[in-house]
Amino acid sequence: MKQHSQNYRNLILAMALSVPLACAQTSLLLQTPQDAMKAAADALGGRDRILALKTIVIEGGGINPNVGQNLTPDAPLLNWRITDYRKTLDLQNHRVRVERHRKAEFAFSMFNDVRENMTLDGAVAFNIDEKGAIARAPESAVRDRRIEFLLNPVSIVREALDPKTKLSNLRKNNGKDALDMVTAAGDQLTLSLDPATHLPASVRWLSSSDNLGDIVNDITFTNYETVSGIKLPKHYVTKIDFRDYTTADLQVSKNTVDAPANLAAPANVKAAAPPPPPPVTVEPMKVAEGIWWLKGSGNHSSALYEFTDHMTLYEAPSSAALAKEIIAKARAVVPSKPVTEVIISHHHFDHTGGLRTMVAEGFTVISHKGNEQYYRELVARKATLNPDTLAKNPKPLKFKAVEDHAVLKDAAMEVELYRVKDNEHSTYNLVAWVPKYKFLSQSDLFDFFWHRHLWGDNYIKNLETLKLHFDKDVPVHGKILTYDEEVAVIKKFDKTGRTDYTP
Numbered sequence: 001m002k003q004h005s006q007n008y009r010n011l012i013l014a015m016a017l018s019v020p021l022a023c024a025q026t027s028l029l030l031q032t033p034q035d036a037m038k039a040a041a042d043a044l045g046g047r048d049r050i051l052a053l054k055t056i057v058i059e060g061g062g063i064n065p066n067v068g069q070n071l072t073p074d075a076p077l078l079n080w081r082i083t084d085y086r087k088t089l090d091l092q093n094h095r096v097r098v099e100r101h102r103k104a105e106f107a108f109s110m111f112n113d114v115r116e117n118m119t120l121d122g123a124v125a126f127n128i129d130e131k132g133a134i135a136r137a138p139e140s141a142v143r144d145r146r147i148e149f150l151l152n153p154v155s156i157v158r159e160a161l162d163p164k165t166k167l168s169n170l171r172k173n174n175g176k177d178a179l180d181m182v183t184a185a186g187d188q189l190t191l192s193l194d195p196a197t198h199l200p201a202s203v204r205w206l207s208s209s210d211n212l213g214d215i216v217n218d219i220t221f222t223n224y225e226t227v228s229g230i231k232l233p234k235h236y237v238t239k240i241d242f243r244d245y246t247t248a249d250l251q252v253s254k255n256t257v258d259a260p261a262n263l264a265a266p267a268n269v270k271a272a273a274p275p276p277p278p279p280v281t282v283e284p285m286k287v288a289e290g291i292w293w294l295k296g297s298g299n300h301s302s303a304l305y306e307f308t309d310h311m312t313l314y315e316a317p318s319s320a321a322l323a324k325e326i327i328a329k330a331r332a333v334v335p336s337k338p339v340t341e342v343i344i345s346h347h348h349f350d351h352t353g354g355l356r357t358m359v360a361e362g363f364t365v366i367s368h369k370g371n372e373q374y375y376r377e378l379v380a381r382k383a384t385l386n387p388d389t390l391a392k393n394p395k396p397l398k399f400k401a402v403e404d405h406a407v408l409k410d411a412a413m414e415v416e417l418y419r420v421k422d423n424e425h426s427t428y429n430l431v432a433w434v435p436k437y438k439f440l441s442q443s444d445l446f447d448f449f450w451h452r453h454l455w456g457d458n459y460i461k462n463l464e465t466l467k468l469h470f471d472k473d474v475p476v477h478g479k480i481l482t483y484d485e486e487v488a489v490i491k492k493f494d495k496t497g498r499t500d501y502t503p
Contacts, residue, residue: 066078306337
Protein backbone atom coordinates (compact mmCIF):
# COMPACT_ATOMS: atom_id res chain seq x y z
CA MET A 1 0.00 0.00 0.00
CA LYS A 2 2.88 2.32 0.90
CA GLN A 3 4.58 1.48 -2.39
CA HIS A 4 1.35 2.21 -4.28
CA SER A 5 1.08 5.64 -2.63
CA GLN A 6 4.68 6.42 -3.52
CA ASN A 7 4.09 5.43 -7.15
CA TYR A 8 0.99 7.65 -7.27
CA ARG A 9 2.98 10.63 -5.91
CA ASN A 10 5.72 10.03 -8.48
CA LEU A 11 3.13 9.96 -11.25
CA ILE A 12 1.57 13.27 -10.13
CA LEU A 13 5.05 14.82 -9.88
CA ALA A 14 5.92 13.64 -13.39
CA MET A 15 2.70 15.07 -14.76
CA ALA A 16 3.31 18.41 -13.05
CA LEU A 17 6.82 18.62 -14.44
CA SER A 18 5.62 17.78 -17.94
CA VAL A 19 3.15 20.69 -18.11
CA PRO A 20 5.74 23.49 -18.15
CA LEU A 21 7.82 21.43 -20.57
CA ALA A 22 4.87 21.12 -22.97
CA CYS A 23 4.15 24.84 -22.62
CA ALA A 24 7.77 25.64 -23.24
CA GLN A 25 7.76 23.51 -26.40
CA THR A 26 4.61 25.27 -27.71
CA SER A 27 6.08 28.66 -26.89
CA LEU A 28 9.32 27.70 -28.63
CA LEU A 29 7.39 26.61 -31.70
CA LEU A 30 5.76 30.01 -32.08
CA GLN A 31 8.54 32.32 -31.04
CA THR A 32 8.52 34.11 -34.42
CA PRO A 33 5.95 34.80 -37.14
CA GLN A 34 7.87 32.38 -39.33
CA ASP A 35 7.38 29.67 -36.69
CA ALA A 36 3.65 30.39 -36.74
CA MET A 37 3.51 30.09 -40.52
CA LYS A 38 5.37 26.79 -40.46
CA ALA A 39 2.90 25.50 -37.89
CA ALA A 40 -0.03 26.70 -40.00
CA ALA A 41 1.35 25.12 -43.15
CA ASP A 42 1.88 21.83 -41.34
CA ALA A 43 -1.66 21.96 -39.96
CA LEU A 44 -3.14 22.54 -43.42
CA GLY A 45 -1.32 19.58 -44.97
CA GLY A 46 2.35 20.46 -45.10
CA ARG A 47 4.39 23.23 -46.69
CA ASP A 48 5.36 21.22 -49.76
CA ARG A 49 1.81 20.05 -50.32
CA ILE A 50 0.21 23.49 -50.18
CA LEU A 51 2.94 25.08 -52.29
CA ALA A 52 2.38 22.42 -54.96
CA LEU A 53 -1.36 23.09 -55.16
CA LYS A 54 -2.55 24.60 -58.41
CA THR A 55 -6.21 25.44 -57.80
CA ILE A 56 -8.95 25.41 -55.19
CA VAL A 57 -12.63 25.60 -56.10
CA ILE A 58 -15.18 26.46 -53.40
CA GLU A 59 -18.88 25.91 -54.08
CA GLY A 60 -21.85 26.65 -51.87
CA GLY A 61 -24.42 29.24 -50.92
CA GLY A 62 -25.55 31.50 -48.12
CA ILE A 63 -26.56 35.06 -47.42
CA ASN A 64 -25.21 38.52 -48.20
CA PRO A 65 -26.85 40.94 -45.72
CA ASN A 66 -27.69 44.34 -47.16
CA VAL A 67 -25.78 46.78 -44.93
CA GLY A 68 -27.17 50.29 -44.84
CA GLN A 69 -30.62 49.41 -46.18
CA ASN A 70 -32.61 48.11 -43.18
CA LEU A 71 -36.09 49.30 -42.24
CA THR A 72 -34.82 51.38 -39.30
CA PRO A 73 -31.28 52.00 -38.09
CA ASP A 74 -31.76 49.35 -35.39
CA ALA A 75 -33.72 46.79 -37.41
CA PRO A 76 -32.17 43.49 -38.56
CA LEU A 77 -30.39 43.59 -41.91
CA LEU A 78 -32.28 42.28 -44.91
CA ASN A 79 -30.63 39.55 -46.96
CA TRP A 80 -29.62 38.79 -50.47
CA ARG A 81 -29.82 35.00 -50.79
CA ILE A 82 -26.78 33.51 -52.53
CA THR A 83 -28.24 30.52 -54.32
CA ASP A 84 -25.21 29.55 -56.37
CA TYR A 85 -21.66 30.45 -55.33
CA ARG A 86 -18.38 29.37 -56.88
CA LYS A 87 -14.94 30.77 -56.06
CA THR A 88 -11.94 29.60 -58.05
CA LEU A 89 -8.39 30.26 -56.89
CA ASP A 90 -5.50 29.86 -59.32
CA LEU A 91 -2.79 29.73 -56.69
CA GLN A 92 0.18 29.53 -59.04
CA ASN A 93 -0.77 32.66 -61.00
CA HIS A 94 -2.48 34.82 -58.35
CA ARG A 95 -5.82 34.68 -60.11
CA VAL A 96 -9.28 34.53 -58.58
CA ARG A 97 -12.82 34.35 -59.92
CA VAL A 98 -16.02 34.75 -57.91
CA GLU A 99 -19.30 33.70 -59.50
CA ARG A 100 -22.52 34.15 -57.57
CA HIS A 101 -26.24 34.27 -58.13
CA ARG A 102 -28.04 36.58 -55.68
CA LYS A 103 -31.75 37.07 -55.11
CA ALA A 104 -33.23 39.77 -52.89
CA GLU A 105 -35.25 38.40 -49.97
CA PHE A 106 -36.83 41.80 -49.42
CA ALA A 107 -38.87 44.33 -51.37
CA PHE A 108 -36.49 45.82 -53.92
CA SER A 109 -37.47 48.05 -56.81
CA MET A 110 -34.51 47.49 -59.12
CA PHE A 111 -32.67 44.32 -60.22
CA ASN A 112 -33.58 41.71 -57.59
CA ASP A 113 -32.12 38.66 -59.33
CA VAL A 114 -28.46 39.23 -60.13
CA ARG A 115 -25.70 37.03 -61.56
CA GLU A 116 -22.10 38.18 -61.10
CA ASN A 117 -18.80 36.94 -62.54
CA MET A 118 -15.79 38.87 -61.24
CA THR A 119 -12.18 37.93 -62.00
CA LEU A 120 -8.67 39.11 -61.20
CA ASP A 121 -5.65 38.13 -63.25
CA GLY A 122 -2.63 39.73 -61.58
CA ALA A 123 -3.22 43.46 -61.95
CA VAL A 124 -6.10 43.11 -64.41
CA ALA A 125 -9.64 42.99 -63.06
CA PHE A 126 -12.48 42.12 -65.41
CA ASN A 127 -16.13 41.09 -65.38
CA ILE A 128 -18.14 38.68 -67.50
CA ASP A 129 -21.82 39.44 -67.98
CA GLU A 130 -24.66 36.94 -68.38
CA LYS A 131 -24.25 36.97 -72.16
CA GLY A 132 -20.53 36.19 -71.92
CA ALA A 133 -19.29 39.67 -72.78
CA ILE A 134 -15.99 40.48 -71.04
CA ALA A 135 -15.07 43.99 -69.92
CA ARG A 136 -12.19 45.46 -67.95
CA ALA A 137 -13.23 46.51 -64.44
CA PRO A 138 -12.27 49.83 -62.81
CA GLU A 139 -8.86 50.11 -61.20
CA SER A 140 -10.53 50.31 -57.78
CA ALA A 141 -11.58 46.67 -58.14
CA VAL A 142 -8.00 45.38 -58.27
CA ARG A 143 -7.18 45.88 -54.60
CA ASP A 144 -10.51 44.41 -53.47
CA ARG A 145 -9.95 41.31 -55.56
CA ARG A 146 -6.37 40.91 -54.39
CA ILE A 147 -7.79 40.78 -50.87
CA GLU A 148 -10.49 38.36 -52.06
CA PHE A 149 -7.73 36.04 -53.32
CA LEU A 150 -6.27 35.92 -49.81
CA LEU A 151 -9.51 35.15 -47.97
CA ASN A 152 -8.80 31.43 -47.85
CA PRO A 153 -6.54 29.60 -45.37
CA VAL A 154 -4.34 28.05 -48.05
CA SER A 155 -3.93 31.15 -50.20
CA ILE A 156 -3.04 33.41 -47.27
CA VAL A 157 -0.58 30.94 -45.76
CA ARG A 158 1.06 30.53 -49.17
CA GLU A 159 1.29 34.33 -49.36
CA ALA A 160 2.81 34.45 -45.88
CA LEU A 161 5.44 31.88 -46.90
CA ASP A 162 6.53 34.08 -49.82
CA PRO A 163 9.90 35.71 -48.94
CA LYS A 164 8.57 38.99 -50.33
CA THR A 165 5.85 39.10 -47.69
CA LYS A 166 6.79 40.90 -44.47
CA LEU A 167 5.62 39.23 -41.26
CA SER A 168 5.64 40.88 -37.85
CA ASN A 169 4.10 41.30 -34.41
CA LEU A 170 3.35 37.73 -33.36
CA ARG A 171 1.07 38.05 -30.34
CA LYS A 172 -1.90 36.69 -28.47
CA ASN A 173 -5.17 38.32 -29.47
CA ASN A 174 -8.53 37.19 -28.09
CA GLY A 175 -7.09 33.77 -27.34
CA LYS A 176 -5.62 33.33 -30.82
CA ASP A 177 -2.06 33.53 -32.16
CA ALA A 178 -2.09 36.62 -34.38
CA LEU A 179 0.48 38.16 -36.71
CA ASP A 180 0.55 41.03 -39.17
CA MET A 181 1.59 40.72 -42.78
CA VAL A 182 2.31 43.08 -45.66
CA THR A 183 2.24 41.44 -49.07
CA ALA A 184 4.50 42.24 -52.00
CA ALA A 185 1.59 44.25 -53.45
CA GLY A 186 1.43 46.31 -50.24
CA ASP A 187 -1.79 44.85 -48.82
CA GLN A 188 -1.89 44.75 -45.01
CA LEU A 189 -3.71 41.94 -43.22
CA THR A 190 -3.77 40.24 -39.85
CA LEU A 191 -3.89 36.44 -39.73
CA SER A 192 -5.03 34.61 -36.59
CA LEU A 193 -4.40 30.93 -35.85
CA ASP A 194 -6.17 28.55 -33.53
CA PRO A 195 -3.64 27.95 -30.71
CA ALA A 196 -4.58 24.28 -30.34
CA THR A 197 -4.60 23.21 -34.00
CA HIS A 198 -2.58 26.05 -35.61
CA LEU A 199 -5.19 26.14 -38.37
CA PRO A 200 -5.99 29.63 -39.70
CA ALA A 201 -8.98 30.96 -37.74
CA SER A 202 -9.53 34.39 -39.30
CA VAL A 203 -8.17 37.18 -41.49
CA ARG A 204 -8.64 40.85 -40.77
CA TRP A 205 -8.11 43.80 -43.12
CA LEU A 206 -9.04 47.44 -43.55
CA SER A 207 -11.21 49.02 -46.24
CA SER A 208 -13.09 52.32 -46.43
CA SER A 209 -16.33 53.92 -47.54
CA ASP A 210 -17.84 57.39 -47.59
CA ASN A 211 -20.43 56.35 -45.00
CA LEU A 212 -18.22 54.45 -42.56
CA GLY A 213 -14.71 55.79 -43.05
CA ASP A 214 -12.34 53.02 -41.97
CA ILE A 215 -13.97 49.58 -42.03
CA VAL A 216 -12.39 46.71 -40.11
CA ASN A 217 -13.34 43.51 -41.96
CA ASP A 218 -12.95 40.07 -40.40
CA ILE A 219 -13.54 36.68 -42.04
CA THR A 220 -13.56 33.51 -39.94
CA PHE A 221 -12.84 29.95 -41.09
CA THR A 222 -14.54 27.04 -39.32
CA ASN A 223 -15.69 23.45 -39.81
CA TYR A 224 -12.56 22.20 -41.57
CA GLU A 225 -12.60 19.07 -43.70
CA THR A 226 -9.76 17.18 -45.40
CA VAL A 227 -9.75 17.12 -49.21
CA SER A 228 -6.90 15.31 -50.98
CA GLY A 229 -4.65 15.78 -47.95
CA ILE A 230 -5.50 19.49 -47.55
CA LYS A 231 -7.63 20.98 -44.77
CA LEU A 232 -10.22 23.46 -46.01
CA PRO A 233 -13.08 25.19 -44.15
CA LYS A 234 -16.73 24.60 -44.95
CA HIS A 235 -18.00 27.78 -43.30
CA TYR A 236 -16.92 31.38 -43.95
CA VAL A 237 -18.43 34.33 -42.07
CA THR A 238 -17.45 37.94 -42.84
CA LYS A 239 -18.21 40.80 -40.44
CA ILE A 240 -17.44 44.49 -40.18
CA ASP A 241 -16.78 46.52 -37.05
CA PHE A 242 -19.82 48.79 -37.57
CA ARG A 243 -22.48 47.35 -35.25
CA ASP A 244 -20.82 43.95 -35.66
CA TYR A 245 -22.74 43.47 -38.90
CA THR A 246 -22.38 40.20 -40.80
CA THR A 247 -21.81 40.99 -44.48
CA ALA A 248 -21.56 37.43 -45.79
CA ASP A 249 -22.24 33.94 -44.44
CA LEU A 250 -21.20 31.16 -46.81
CA GLN A 251 -21.80 27.45 -46.26
CA VAL A 252 -19.57 25.31 -48.50
CA SER A 253 -21.16 22.33 -50.19
CA LYS A 254 -18.01 21.21 -51.99
CA ASN A 255 -14.27 21.90 -51.89
CA THR A 256 -12.18 20.74 -54.86
CA VAL A 257 -8.41 20.93 -55.31
CA ASP A 258 -6.38 20.98 -58.51
CA ALA A 259 -9.34 21.10 -60.88
CA PRO A 260 -8.49 22.63 -64.30
CA ALA A 261 -9.14 26.38 -64.40
CA ASN A 262 -8.44 29.10 -66.91
CA LEU A 263 -8.78 32.52 -65.33
CA ALA A 264 -6.39 34.37 -67.63
CA ALA A 265 -7.56 37.72 -68.92
CA PRO A 266 -8.04 37.77 -72.71
CA ALA A 267 -5.39 39.71 -74.62
CA ASN A 268 -7.80 42.46 -75.64
CA VAL A 269 -8.88 42.95 -72.02
CA LYS A 270 -5.27 43.18 -70.86
CA ALA A 271 -4.58 45.73 -73.58
CA ALA A 272 -7.61 47.84 -72.69
CA ALA A 273 -7.30 50.66 -70.19
CA PRO A 274 -9.39 50.37 -67.03
CA PRO A 275 -12.56 52.45 -67.33
CA PRO A 276 -12.26 55.79 -65.55
CA PRO A 277 -14.50 56.55 -62.57
CA PRO A 278 -17.86 57.90 -63.70
CA PRO A 279 -17.93 61.70 -63.73
CA VAL A 280 -19.54 63.48 -60.80
CA THR A 281 -21.74 66.26 -62.11
CA VAL A 282 -24.55 68.48 -60.81
CA GLU A 283 -26.83 70.52 -63.07
CA PRO A 284 -28.79 73.26 -61.25
CA MET A 285 -32.33 73.86 -62.47
CA LYS A 286 -34.45 76.68 -61.10
CA VAL A 287 -37.97 75.32 -60.65
CA ALA A 288 -39.49 78.36 -58.88
CA GLU A 289 -38.37 81.52 -57.14
CA GLY A 290 -36.07 80.37 -54.33
CA ILE A 291 -36.15 76.66 -55.26
CA TRP A 292 -33.62 74.71 -57.31
CA TRP A 293 -33.29 71.09 -58.36
CA LEU A 294 -29.62 70.13 -58.21
CA LYS A 295 -29.71 67.23 -60.66
CA GLY A 296 -26.81 64.96 -59.80
CA SER A 297 -25.10 62.19 -61.74
CA GLY A 298 -25.98 58.61 -61.00
CA ASN A 299 -29.68 59.38 -60.45
CA HIS A 300 -28.98 61.12 -57.11
CA SER A 301 -30.10 64.71 -56.75
CA SER A 302 -30.91 67.32 -54.09
CA ALA A 303 -33.40 70.15 -53.71
CA LEU A 304 -32.32 73.60 -52.54
CA TYR A 305 -34.55 76.07 -50.67
CA GLU A 306 -33.65 79.76 -50.30
CA PHE A 307 -34.67 81.44 -47.05
CA THR A 308 -34.15 85.11 -46.10
CA ASP A 309 -30.57 84.78 -44.84
CA HIS A 310 -29.59 81.19 -45.55
CA MET A 311 -30.24 78.14 -47.73
CA THR A 312 -31.27 74.58 -46.87
CA LEU A 313 -30.57 71.41 -48.86
CA TYR A 314 -32.83 68.39 -49.05
CA GLU A 315 -30.61 65.27 -49.01
CA ALA A 316 -26.89 64.47 -48.82
CA PRO A 317 -26.90 61.66 -51.33
CA SER A 318 -24.68 58.93 -52.62
CA SER A 319 -21.08 59.99 -52.02
CA ALA A 320 -18.70 62.55 -50.60
CA ALA A 321 -17.72 63.64 -54.12
CA LEU A 322 -21.33 64.28 -55.11
CA ALA A 323 -22.03 66.08 -51.82
CA LYS A 324 -19.11 68.43 -52.46
CA GLU A 325 -20.37 69.17 -55.96
CA ILE A 326 -23.91 69.77 -54.71
CA ILE A 327 -22.62 72.22 -52.09
CA ALA A 328 -20.50 74.01 -54.70
CA LYS A 329 -23.46 74.36 -57.09
CA ALA A 330 -25.77 75.53 -54.27
CA ARG A 331 -23.31 78.26 -53.40
CA ALA A 332 -22.97 79.19 -57.05
CA VAL A 333 -26.69 79.72 -57.69
CA VAL A 334 -27.04 82.06 -54.70
CA PRO A 335 -23.54 83.27 -53.76
CA SER A 336 -24.89 85.89 -51.37
CA LYS A 337 -26.33 83.38 -48.86
CA PRO A 338 -24.68 80.53 -46.97
CA VAL A 339 -25.91 76.95 -46.96
CA THR A 340 -26.45 76.18 -43.28
CA GLU A 341 -28.73 73.14 -43.14
CA VAL A 342 -29.34 69.80 -44.80
CA ILE A 343 -32.49 67.71 -44.47
CA ILE A 344 -31.60 64.01 -44.70
CA SER A 345 -34.68 62.00 -45.57
CA HIS A 346 -33.65 58.65 -44.10
CA HIS A 347 -30.65 56.61 -42.98
CA HIS A 348 -29.95 54.42 -46.02
CA PHE A 349 -26.37 54.55 -47.23
CA ASP A 350 -27.16 55.95 -50.68
CA HIS A 351 -28.79 58.90 -48.90
CA THR A 352 -26.10 59.48 -46.27
CA GLY A 353 -22.97 59.14 -48.42
CA GLY A 354 -22.50 62.90 -48.07
CA LEU A 355 -23.36 63.12 -44.36
CA ARG A 356 -19.76 63.36 -43.15
CA THR A 357 -19.04 66.01 -45.80
CA MET A 358 -22.04 68.09 -44.73
CA VAL A 359 -21.03 67.85 -41.06
CA ALA A 360 -17.49 68.95 -41.94
CA GLU A 361 -19.02 72.04 -43.57
CA GLY A 362 -20.72 72.87 -40.27
CA PHE A 363 -24.26 72.30 -41.53
CA THR A 364 -27.07 71.45 -39.13
CA VAL A 365 -28.53 68.05 -40.01
CA ILE A 366 -32.32 67.84 -39.90
CA SER A 367 -33.82 64.37 -39.82
CA HIS A 368 -36.22 62.13 -37.91
CA LYS A 369 -35.23 61.63 -34.29
CA GLY A 370 -35.04 57.88 -34.91
CA ASN A 371 -32.01 58.46 -37.15
CA GLU A 372 -29.98 60.59 -34.75
CA GLN A 373 -27.92 57.93 -32.96
CA TYR A 374 -27.12 56.23 -36.26
CA TYR A 375 -25.84 59.49 -37.75
CA ARG A 376 -23.76 60.16 -34.65
CA GLU A 377 -22.09 56.78 -35.06
CA LEU A 378 -21.31 57.49 -38.72
CA VAL A 379 -19.84 60.90 -37.94
CA ALA A 380 -17.72 59.60 -35.05
CA ARG A 381 -15.87 57.01 -37.13
CA LYS A 382 -12.23 57.45 -38.13
CA ALA A 383 -11.06 57.74 -41.73
CA THR A 384 -7.33 57.07 -41.93
CA LEU A 385 -7.12 54.79 -44.98
CA ASN A 386 -8.67 57.46 -47.21
CA PRO A 387 -8.94 60.62 -45.07
CA ASP A 388 -12.11 62.53 -45.94
CA THR A 389 -13.15 66.13 -45.31
CA LEU A 390 -14.39 65.35 -41.80
CA ALA A 391 -11.17 63.53 -40.88
CA LYS A 392 -9.20 66.59 -42.00
CA ASN A 393 -11.64 69.07 -40.46
CA PRO A 394 -13.32 67.38 -37.45
CA LYS A 395 -16.58 68.90 -36.28
CA PRO A 396 -19.40 67.65 -34.08
CA LEU A 397 -22.79 66.72 -35.46
CA LYS A 398 -25.36 69.50 -35.06
CA PHE A 399 -28.69 67.71 -35.16
CA LYS A 400 -32.27 69.01 -35.29
CA ALA A 401 -34.75 66.23 -34.56
CA VAL A 402 -38.12 65.90 -36.29
CA GLU A 403 -40.97 63.60 -35.29
CA ASP A 404 -44.07 63.43 -37.49
CA HIS A 405 -44.12 67.10 -38.56
CA ALA A 406 -41.96 70.22 -38.49
CA VAL A 407 -41.98 73.62 -40.18
CA LEU A 408 -38.99 75.61 -41.44
CA LYS A 409 -40.22 79.14 -42.11
CA ASP A 410 -39.24 82.77 -42.45
CA ALA A 411 -40.43 85.71 -44.55
CA ALA A 412 -38.98 84.28 -47.77
CA MET A 413 -39.65 80.53 -47.61
CA GLU A 414 -41.75 77.91 -45.86
CA VAL A 415 -40.90 74.20 -45.96
CA GLU A 416 -42.92 71.63 -44.05
CA LEU A 417 -41.50 68.22 -43.17
CA TYR A 418 -43.68 65.14 -42.79
CA ARG A 419 -42.84 61.57 -41.84
CA VAL A 420 -44.16 58.94 -44.23
CA LYS A 421 -45.91 56.25 -42.18
CA ASP A 422 -46.15 52.47 -42.54
CA ASN A 423 -43.68 52.33 -45.42
CA GLU A 424 -42.00 48.95 -45.92
CA HIS A 425 -38.79 50.49 -47.24
CA SER A 426 -37.95 52.99 -44.49
CA THR A 427 -39.73 53.82 -41.25
CA TYR A 428 -38.15 57.22 -40.53
CA ASN A 429 -38.43 58.90 -43.93
CA LEU A 430 -39.18 62.63 -44.25
CA VAL A 431 -40.70 64.38 -47.27
CA ALA A 432 -40.48 68.15 -47.79
CA TRP A 433 -43.50 70.22 -48.82
CA VAL A 434 -43.49 73.81 -50.07
CA PRO A 435 -47.12 75.01 -49.67
CA LYS A 436 -46.61 78.22 -51.68
CA TYR A 437 -45.91 76.29 -54.87
CA LYS A 438 -47.38 72.90 -53.96
CA PHE A 439 -43.97 71.32 -54.50
CA LEU A 440 -42.91 68.01 -52.94
CA SER A 441 -39.43 66.58 -52.48
CA GLN A 442 -39.22 62.90 -51.63
CA SER A 443 -36.64 60.16 -51.49
CA ASP A 444 -37.12 56.43 -52.17
CA LEU A 445 -40.90 56.69 -52.31
CA PHE A 446 -41.15 57.00 -56.10
CA ASP A 447 -38.59 56.87 -58.89
CA PHE A 448 -39.65 56.97 -62.53
CA PHE A 449 -36.80 54.60 -63.38
CA TRP A 450 -37.71 51.85 -60.93
CA HIS A 451 -38.51 48.42 -62.34
CA ARG A 452 -41.50 47.98 -60.00
CA HIS A 453 -43.36 50.17 -57.51
CA LEU A 454 -43.71 47.86 -54.54
CA TRP A 455 -44.84 50.54 -52.07
CA GLY A 456 -46.62 52.79 -54.55
CA ASP A 457 -49.96 52.25 -52.77
CA ASN A 458 -48.40 53.35 -49.47
CA TYR A 459 -46.94 56.44 -51.14
CA ILE A 460 -50.30 57.48 -52.57
CA LYS A 461 -52.07 56.75 -49.28
CA ASN A 462 -49.65 58.99 -47.36
CA LEU A 463 -50.05 61.79 -49.88
CA GLU A 464 -53.82 61.56 -49.61
CA THR A 465 -53.75 61.45 -45.80
CA LEU A 466 -51.47 64.50 -45.66
CA LYS A 467 -53.38 66.24 -48.47
CA LEU A 468 -50.21 66.77 -50.48
CA HIS A 469 -51.56 66.88 -54.03
CA PHE A 470 -48.41 68.38 -55.54
CA ASP A 471 -47.96 70.27 -58.78
CA LYS A 472 -44.32 69.13 -58.99
CA ASP A 473 -42.22 66.46 -57.29
CA VAL A 474 -38.61 67.68 -57.10
CA PRO A 475 -37.13 64.29 -56.16
CA VAL A 476 -33.84 62.76 -55.12
CA HIS A 477 -34.27 59.90 -57.65
CA GLY A 478 -35.86 60.07 -61.07
CA LYS A 479 -37.17 63.20 -62.73
CA ILE A 480 -39.55 66.05 -61.99
CA LEU A 481 -43.15 64.94 -62.52
CA THR A 482 -46.65 65.95 -61.49
CA TYR A 483 -48.84 64.08 -59.02
CA ASP A 484 -51.02 62.69 -61.81
CA GLU A 485 -47.98 61.54 -63.82
CA GLU A 486 -46.55 59.62 -60.87
CA VAL A 487 -49.86 57.99 -59.99
CA ALA A 488 -50.24 56.90 -63.62
CA VAL A 489 -46.80 55.26 -63.58
CA ILE A 490 -47.53 53.48 -60.30
CA LYS A 491 -50.85 52.13 -61.56
CA LYS A 492 -49.42 51.09 -64.91
CA PHE A 493 -46.46 49.13 -63.63
CA ASP A 494 -47.45 48.49 -60.00
CA LYS A 495 -45.60 45.43 -58.65
CA THR A 496 -45.29 43.56 -61.94
CA GLY A 497 -42.25 45.37 -63.27
CA ARG A 498 -41.57 47.18 -66.53
CA THR A 499 -39.72 46.45 -69.73
CA ASP A 500 -40.16 49.70 -71.64
CA TYR A 501 -36.70 51.11 -71.11
CA THR A 502 -33.07 50.18 -70.74
CA PRO A 503 -31.59 51.35 -67.39
